[in-house]
Amino acid sequence: MSTAPETPQQAQPKIGPNDILRFFLELFAFVSLGIWGFMAFPLPWPGVLIGLGAPLLAIVAWALFMSPKAVFRIDPFGKALVEIAIFSAAAIGWWMLGQPVVAVVFAVVAAVSGIINGRKELAG
Template sequence: MNERSQQQSLPKIGPNDIVRFLLELFAFVSLGVWGFLAFPLPWPGVLVGLGAPALAILVWALFVSPKAVFHLDVFGKALVEIAVFSAAALGWWALGQPVVAIVFAVVAAVSGILHGRKELAG
């Protein structure tokens, strides 16, 4: 395989793709933090603290990831993404951190809109 065809097969990663990846990681960590802090330890705090991010990761892997098992259209992926990001933002809100919740929700919404426009255009 020559260098030109190898460059053409590589996916283009833009700044919004990096922001989206960081948003995903932040959402998963946020759900874990919410689970551990919102519920009494050891039970159900440990169960929710580990289960909430695990469920979100599973749903993301099944429906939204680039190698998703179930292929959805742009709107279906957007609904799953909105559900996961909203859950993370609501978790921060429930923990008494409305600034974190609002900033996360706004950044996620803007990033999602930019990504959706890109997906629909091409």
């Protein structure tokens, strides 16, 4: 009779509704920056360059500073600045495209979600 050694279960991070919302806000911001780049600038150049470069730059910044496995560990205030820069750029992009309702709704939802996340991060 062989029994496998018991391994302690790793603590799984708790994922709440705001974490799911934040994930979709991130994706929306990255896609928004791409749409803005392609639509706000003449094609093929610089539209293609900005349409691909803006979301790529935002994704790299998010990966370096904001992801759970971030390369650079920064304090919650630094994380907030990175998040505000990316989400504000996406909202401004929608505003420049003549979509103020999308810009304002996205900015308000992102701000409320960010405040909730920041309070949780500072409390924990």
